[in-house]
Amino acid sequence: MKIKLIRSAFVFTALLAPLVGVGGALAESTIKIVSSLPRTGSANAQTTSMVNGIKMAIADVGGKIGDATIVYEDWDDASPQRGNWDPAVEAANADKAISDELVLAYIGTYNSGASKISMPKLNAAGLVMVSPANTAPSLTKQGFGEQNEPAVYRPSGKISYFRVVPTDDVQGAVAADYAKDIGSKKVFVLNDREVYGKGVAAVFEKRAKDIGLEVVGTDGIDTKASNYKSIVTKIKQSGADLVYFGGTTQTNAGQLAKDIVSGGLKAKFMVPDGCYEQAFIEAAGSRALEGRAFITFGGEDPKKLQGKGKEFYESYKKTYGGEPEGYAVYGYEAAKVVLSAMERLSKAGTPLTRESVRAEVAKTKDFVGALGTWSFDENGDTTNRTMSVNGVKDGEFEELKVVK
Amino acid sequence: MTETEVFMQQVIYGLSNGMIIALVALGYTMVYGIVELINFAHGDVFTLGGFLTLTIVGALGAAAIIDPANLGDSSHWLLLFALVIGAGIFCGGLNVAIDRVVYKPLRRAPKLTQLVAAIGVSFILVNLALFWGGAPMEVFGGGNAAAASKDFPELLEGRNLLGEDSNVVLRLEDVSIFIITIPLMIALTVFVKATRLGRGMRATAQNPVAAKLMGIDTDRVIAATFMIGGFLGGAASVMWSLYNNTISFQMGFRAGMDAFTAAVLGGIGSMPGAMVGGVLIGLIRAMSDQYIETRWTNVVVFGVLILILIFRPSGLLGLKQREKV
Numbered sequence: 001m002k003i004k005l006i007r008s009a010f011v012f013t014a015l016l017a018p019l020v021g022v023g024g025a026l027a028e029s030t031i032k033i034v035s036s037l038p039r040t041g042s043a044n045a046q047t048t049s050m051v052n053g054i055k056m057a058i059a060d061v062g063g064k065i066g067d068a069t070i071v072y073e074d075w076d077d078a079s080p081q082r083g084n085w086d087p088a089v090e091a092a093n094a095d096k097a098i099s100d101e102l103v104l105a106y107i108g109t110y111n112s113g114a115s116k117i118s119m120p121k122l123n124a125a126g127l128v129m130v131s132p133a134n135t136a137p138s139l140t141k142q143g144f145g146e147q148n149e150p151a152v153y154r155p156s157g158k159i160s161y162f163r164v165v166p167t168d169d170v171q172g173a174v175a176a177d178y179a180k181d182i183g184s185k186k187v188f189v190l191n192d193r194e195v196y197g198k199g200v201a202a203v204f205e206k207r208a209k210d211i212g213l214e215v216v217g218t219d220g221i222d223t224k225a226s227n228y229k230s231i232v233t234k235i236k237q238s239g240a241d242l243v244y245f246g247g248t249t250q251t252n253a254g255q256l257a258k259d260i261v262s263g264g265l266k267a268k269f270m271v272p273d274g275c276y277e278q279a280f281i282e283a284a285g286s287r288a289l290e291g292r293a294f295i296t297f298g299g300e301d302p303k304k305l306q307g308k309g310k311e312f313y314e315s316y317k318k319t320y321g322g323e324p325e326g327y328a329v330y331g332y333e334a335a336k337v338v339l340s341a342m343e344r345l346s347k348a349g350t351p352l353t354r355e356s357v358r359a360e361v362a363k364t365k366d367f368v369g370a371l372g373t374w375s376f377d378e379n380g381d382t383t384n385r386t387m388s389v390n391g392v393k394d395g396e397f398e399e400l401k402v403v404k
Numbered sequence: 405m406t407e408t409e410v411f412m413q414q415v416i417y418g419l420s421n422g423m424i425i426a427l428v429a430l431g432y433t434m435v436y437g438i439v440e441l442i443n444f445a446h447g448d449v450f451t452l453g454g455f456l457t458l459t460i461v462g463a464l465g466a467a468a469i470i471d472p473a474n475l476g477d478s479s480h481w482l483l484l485f486a487l488v489i490g491a492g493i494f495c496g497g498l499n500v501a502i503d504r505v506v507y508k509p510l511r512r513a514p515k516l517t518q519l520v521a522a523i524g525v526s527f528i529l530v531n532l533a534l535f536w537g538g539a540p541m542e543v544f545g546g547g548n549a550a551a552a553s554k555d556f557p558e559l560l561e562g563r564n565l566l567g568e569d570s571n572v573v574l575r576l577e578d579v580s581i582f583i584i585t586i587p588l589m590i591a592l593t594v595f596v597k598a599t600r601l602g603r604g605m606r607a608t609a610q611n612p613v614a615a616k617l618m619g620i621d622t623d624r625v626i627a628a629t630f631m632i633g634g635f636l637g638g639a640a641s642v643m644w645s646l647y648n649n650t651i652s653f654q655m656g657f658r659a660g661m662d663a664f665t666a667a668v669l670g671g672i673g674s675m676p677g678a679m680v681g682g683v684l685i686g687l688i689r690a691m692s693d694q695y696i697e698t699r700w701t702n703v704v705v706f707g708v709l710i711l712i713l714i715f716r717p718s719g720l721l722g723l724k725q726r727e728k729v
Contacts, residue, residue, distance in 0.1 A: 041551040044549045078551075080653075083653070193699065220697075220698065221698050221699075222698060222701060224657070225658065226421070226644065226655065226658060228698075229417045230417050230693035230698075231698050233410060233413045233694065234693060236571070237410050252553075255648065262575065279549060282552070283552065283555060283650065
């Protein structure tokens with residue numbers, strides 16, 4: 001027993017050695033920032049847009065923090081087998097980032113379910129993680145998910161996960177309010193049985209009941225089913241005049257929209273920001289969406305951004321020659337908030353380590369960015385609460401209402 | 405909607421989905437009946453059929469053909485039959501080629517080797533579909549997102565045949581599935597029962613060695629089986645694309661799983677079994693979505709499968725097979 005203890009002490013020291021080396025390696029003036037976003041599957045267009053945003057933020061600081069050069073790597077967290085984010089790939093990305101001592105910031109993920117996998121790993125390693133797109137409240141707040149959430153994501157006890165996008169407790173409520181505004185009385189709530197979709201559908205359902213809408217049914221769909229004609233019939237029977245689906249383009253929102261039309265259901269269709277991408281319109285075909293689909297989004301149409309956001313929009317179009325997807329500006333903002341924390345440290349002469357960067361990002365207050373002026377609260381969430389409701393017209397999103 | 409209307413509607417959807425599953429299931433069951441191989445690549449051959457269909461539709465993309473105003477005239481039916489035959493021949497040929505290149509050299513190898521080879525072929529085909537999805541055509545979304553689901557244009561008029569006021573919806577898509585599937589099944593049954601090649605197939609299924617000794621060219625019989633199985637899969641892929649208006653590189657996974665389940669449920673190796681099994685699975689799915697909950701549908705389907713296998717281990721219409729390992 002004693003020998004075993006001594007031996008494990010040796011092993012432990014041996015394992016520690018490379019960690020001690022971290023300080024030395026950082027002096028070699030290279031900083032790595034990585035992103036883990038879905039590159040395989042229909043979310044790719046959205047991801048390209050976010051990655052462009054990240055690159056623009058890095059270009060803004062001239063690719064350098066002090067004397068250190070920034071190296072950015074764009075990682076994929078999806079797999080062809082799933083055509084969507086893959087838990088195994090996301091876990092591997094987190095491990096890879098942790099083991100590469102030059103990595104000082106991890107930008108990701110797109111899907112809240114993926115963050116569940118990487119958050120505890122990165123937190124234990126003290127590596128700061130900023131998500132441009134996760135909206136599930138349970139990742140940072142108590143009372144929205146399991147009993148042990150969000151503590152289970154913070155094994156070190158410190159906050160290392162931040163997000164620049166408003167969460168679904170805001171989004172679901174805005175959606176329900178809007179449903180009432182457009183005269184809906186009976187709603188049927190579906191979800192895709194993923195962290196994000198289930199979460200936002202639950203908030204919608206609760207809010208809908210609170211403001212007097214009748215919830216005539218709920219169900220979780222099979223995201224790999226070939227069609228949803230049978231469930232559409234069930235909805236038709238329930239007399240619902242609005243169908244809310246907590247899900248994403250990748251979890252078959254497009255097929256559902258089509259089957260609502262082909263099944264002769266004359267209800268409106270409402271989806272959250274996971275569908276706020278051109279790929280959703282392509283998957284559903286705009287004929288199934290025009291005039292009957294409503295998409296909520298934690299922000300505004302990029303075209304309508306003001307101040308620094310407007311500068312971003314114009315510079316994006318100039319650099320990449322196309323319209324940014326909805327989340328491009330969030331990719332930009334996520335990178336920007338990390339970089340500005342690093343710059344503050346560098347100016348103050350504090351060495352850049354995983355811990356110093358994490359602590360500095362947490363201090364972000366009254367940050368003047370492309371999304372307005374906002375701060376991170378004690379949970380690591382943004383104080384920004386801007387939401388919009390969008391429709392579809394001529395194959396493109398059209399902003400119908402903004403709630404601040 | 406009244407209860408009866410709801411039930412009628414679910415029967416229509418169940419039958420439509422079930423017929424498509426049955427067509428794919430025939431491909432599994434025929435191949436299994438002859439060479440005792442579970443051809444896991446069959447679902448992915450089906451996927452490629454869907455991709456070929458969309459490619460042809462995209463290439464013909466002249467407004468005259470896909471113009472919504474013209475939907476429903478006879479040229480569409482002609483196009484539909486041409487697509488079924490085109491995709492059928494393509495998938496059949498592909499199936500035969502796979503057999504020639506991969507399965508044939510392994511015919512005497514242990515069953516497990518053949519099974520793993522089939523899974524390998526399945527992976528190759530999935531990735532081929534993924535590659536195909538990046539084709540630079542307008543119907544493929546310009547080729548920007550290979551893995552994204554592709555919108556399949558509506559080739560049939562979407563009008564409700566029971567009248568716009570009717571609560572029960574019956575569209576040409578549903579009808580076209582019956583119009584194409586039922587004759588195919590009848591033709592297949594007649595072919596197997598009444599033709600020389602069909603008799604050869606039955607003989608080979610019963611005892612390949614004896615069949616060979618009797619002068620039946622078993623290699624030719626096997627190739628014909630793969631051809632017919634593939635043809636039905638290809639026809640099913642056209643119906644599927646038309647019915648769901650979406651194709652994706654993963655469509656064969658679910659369709660293949662449903663079809664395989666149907667084949668086992670009906671008794672693998674039995675052709676009427678596959679037809680009954682497919683329709684039954686379609687109906688169970690629809691009824692479970694309606695009367696239980698969608699989230700439980702897969703549980704219900706496989707629960708029924710297990711129950712049936714407990715009481716009839718060789719499936720609903722399966723015969724007691726001789727032990728042959």
